[in-house]
Structure formats: structure tokens, C-alpha cells
Amino acid sequence: MIKKSIFCIICDCYITAGPYYVCDKCKYYIHESCYALPHQIDHSFHPSHALTLYLRNGYWCGSCHKHFEDALSYRCDEDDFDMDIECARMPPMTCEGQTHIQHFSHQHPMPLLELGGEIQCFACQSTSSGAFYGCTKCEYFLHKSCAELPTNYEFRHPFHSDHGLYQLCVQHKPFCCSSCKQKTKYTFVFKCIFCDFMMCVKCHNKTPIKYKYHEHLLHLTEPCKYLDRCNAYDGYCQSSVVSKELDATKYHVFECSDCSFVVHLPCGPLPRIIKHENHLHSLSLAPSIIEDTSGEYYCDFCETERDPRVRFYHCEECKYTAHIRCVILEVLNVLNGDLKDVELKVVREDLWENEIGKEEGLTVFDVIFGEASGIENYYIWESTMNLDSHSTSHFKVEDEDIDEAIKFSRSSENDFKSFMEDISELNRKRRPIEVPNNFKLKVVNVEGYKIPLTLAPVMRTLLHKYGDVSGSWVTAKEEKSFTYSILCEVLKEMSSTIVEDVTKNMICDWYYHLSFLEFAKFKIDFVLEHLKGLTHAFVGRQAKRVEDEIPTKLRRQITKLEEEIAEKKAKLEICEKFGTSSKSRFLEEGLNKASEWKWKRAHQGLF
8 A cells, every 4th residue: 555645756746656666764765667767868859969867956947947956857968958857758749729839948839828817927037917828737938929039139239239149048047137237037038149248038128218318228127226316417316305206216217238327217217198097097297396385285196295396197187196106117117118109208308498409429528628718717627516515405404504594584675685795705705616517418509509418408498588698708609608508507407496495505506607607798687686586585485484494493402402401410410429329349449449549650560
């Protein structure tokens, strides 16, 4: 009688019927058929070499792609190929009358199946339902599109343009995709035959993403570490008040395979239109707008507060709004799909005329130092500048900030004039202007002026609204181009900052740059008048803080000081009672020794 639950040591299957070989003492059982396995076989699935029987510590079967530990394998050392015993002994299968393929990765014919539920494709490791080529006996399935990938592929992929010939291989061991940098295993991989470039099927299927302010193509991926700031020239992470939306979407970034350029998802190019299953109409990407002055903005999807500084998805017909993070799956589905007919929009693109112009292959530096002279005496090119590089978030109120806010709360017209004079005096003492990051980008031609790529829409809007405002101090087109770029940088910075976030340092920077434009005889009274009104609003906002923000901060400081005072009083009480308090024998001896040794040298008693 066969004992319950005994396994063949060779094939690891139940022994349900004899004959079989047994050693009860060692609990060692072998099917008679397994014992008779030939030492070497020829197999149609690996016709190049014979397969030899080995006992292996661990291996992946090249046919069913399952992992085996401490099991026999028919192996080809030359090709590093293993086949488990069951697959090696499996008889040929046919699929007569069915649409099928004989795939290089599996020994059995794979019929085309329409499968429901969540089926995992071995090639790309994603799960879905639908059309698969599969072997139900071995539970091995490939998406129809993945199964039809060519094994030898000649093409120039945007993420690896150096070489153009790839081979599709099965990868069991962990590897890092050279494109998305993600580590994976048990999948298909495209290997470059000339170098060590390896690309997963998901990246092969992705459409590269064009970001208008970067010369290389980007791809969507997960960052290796959290990024406080990205390389987007208009990113939300560059502002003085960083939105929570960045933290909520931190696991997705746009990355360049050719350089270290990385952009946060909310800061990068997003689809203009998406469709969400929970809403009847399509949702459009809306700019960071303020609908009213209530100060309260909400996401209708999650019913929590929404930062009005950040773009969101919106249905105009229903007045329905949603955080980017609340519709992120729909956004990612679009970005990971075919982008041929998809319009992508960058941050603040709707604020200016969208036409940019043709790149000229030069930067502002090339334009000024290649064709003009003199301006380099006023600007530092070696380091970069953020117009708010030394600003502090107005939520971080220190004592000096509190004093200044209280001072603003008592402002008169004369005090405002004094404040403006202080700004002028401060700017006169400042170091030369540092060139903004935007000035490192390629320039485009805007009505004869060479303007950085990101500032071209601002320049076009400026000329359309006010005409040519250049003055007589500079006559060369190159120098005027530089000066116009400074003006456009200020206007763009203003456009990306809500009044609530304006700081004193921002105002100082804007006046500093505008004072240079006045020196250059540019006709900018319209900007100066606007900035004066903005400064007046800033003073009012600072004064308002005395009513609604500063008291809370002061109470918090007072509470902290009271806690510190109470802690110090407790320590003082311990000090005052020390002379009369009882002490341990050890401490008494220490006190006597301290008194006795007080004026001795530390080495006394050693010699």
C-alpha cells in the first residue's frame, strides 16, 4: 500500500501508483520512470546542443520559466540553458483548428485566447484581461502584442540612438533597465548587441515625451530618491511656498536618459484632456487660477482643500475640479500610451501666447559675448540666480519679521515713501546681477530679438500688448535682446507668483532689475506703476498679518518661552536646595576630594 503524501525526489511529484523505488529509512522515493531517465537527451526546443542531466541547487526552466530549487535539470552549459524534468518529458502538443504561434520562449504551441480576470503577461509583467497567446498547461501567457514583438530588431530608439540592433531575450536574473532605471526580473528584455544597454518591454512600448524646454526626450519613471527641486524652469518646486501636490505625486517623474535632467510630474508636460470613469465629461487641464476671493478652494473628487497655485483638472460644464493626484492613474495611462495625437501642456503655458519660434542653437551668453560687448560688466555669468534666492516663506515668522510686520501696521504715506527709498538704497549696494537659469537655454527669434526659449511667449505677448519699449541707451540688437530678456524674466516671475506669496526680497529683486531697464532707457512706466501698486498691496498684506497671523505666532512663542522659564525655574530650585540636601557617601567623598585637590596640578601623585 502506498503511503500518503510521498514525493518522488527527482520530479517532486506525488507518487500515487507503483512501481517506485524506496528507502524508508532515509525517506527516499523515486518513480521507476524517473530512475530510468537517460543521462543525456536531444530536445527539439534546444536543438543546438544535447542536454545533460544534473542535480542543480537552483535554476529557471527555459520552457515554463518557473524556478526550481535542489532539483534535477536537463542542462546545456554552453548556452546556460536549463529544462526541468516535467517539461523535458512532456510529449509534443498540437493546436489544430486554432490560431496559434510557436514562440521562441516556450516549447509548446500557444493558441490565441480571450481571457478574463487579471492575467499576468510574462513579457512585460503587467496584468490585464483580453487577447493572450498562452499555454494553459504550463500557465504561461503573453499579451498578443508582446508575443508578436520581433526577436531581432533593427531600429534607433530615442533613448539609445548610438546603436540600432537589438535582440529580444528572456531575462530570469534581476537587471536594471537602462531607460527607466527600474530593477526587474522574470521578463523579456531588448539587449543591444553592441553594448550593455538593456531595455524592458514596457519602455520599448512607451512613447518618448517631448518637453519643450529640454533638448532630449524624456520618459516617465519612478525616482531613485525624493527630489525637493526638479529642473523644470517653471516648476512649482521653485517657488517660495512649495505645494503639497508635489509630495502627493513624488513617485512619478519625467527623466532624461541622456543627462541628469529630471522634472516632477506636476511641473512637467501633462495631457490637456483626460477621461475619468467617475465623471460624465472629459476633464481639461486648467491653469492655477483663482476663481474668487473667498480663499477657499476644494477638490470635488476627494473633497479636501486644493492649492490654487497648482494646475488641476476641470470640467467647465459641471464646474467639477480634481487634484492631479486624484486623477493620477488616468494621467499616467495617457502618458504611458500612444502620444501621437495627445496635446501636452507645461506649467503656465496658458498665460502667454503659445507660439515660441525656431531655436537658433545659441544661448544669451553666445549672443552677448559673441557679438557685443560692455554688458558683461554688469552681470555674473558663472553662477545662477533665482529671483527669490534669498527669500523666506512668510509662514516662517522670526522676531525680525514680526517687528517689520508691526512696523507696516503703522504705515503712513510718508512711511511708504521711506520704504521705497530703503529698497532703492539696498539695491544700490547689491552685487552685480546674476544671470537667471533661463538664460542658459537656447534662444529663439521673436521679431528680430533673440530671447531664451522659456521667455519667448512672454516677449511675444509683451510686444503685442505694448509694442517696442526699447530705449536709446543700447542700439545693438544683441544688447537689446539681453535687456528685453531681463524684462521678460521679471514679468514671467510675477506671473508665477500669487500676491499672497510675494516677499520683500522679491520686490527688491524686481525693482533692481527694473532700475537697470530704466538705466537702459527702456519705456517701462507701465511695469513700474504696476509694481508700485503691488508693493502697496504687499504693505497692506503685511499689516493684515498683525491681525490674523502674528498674534498666533506670538502666542506660540510665549507658550514656548513660558515652558522654558518653568524648566529653568525647576533647575534653579534644585541648585538652591543643593547645599542643604542629603547626599550619598560617594558624592560626599567626591566633594571633599574636589575641595582638597582644587589647586593641585592634574599629574600630582603620579611621580
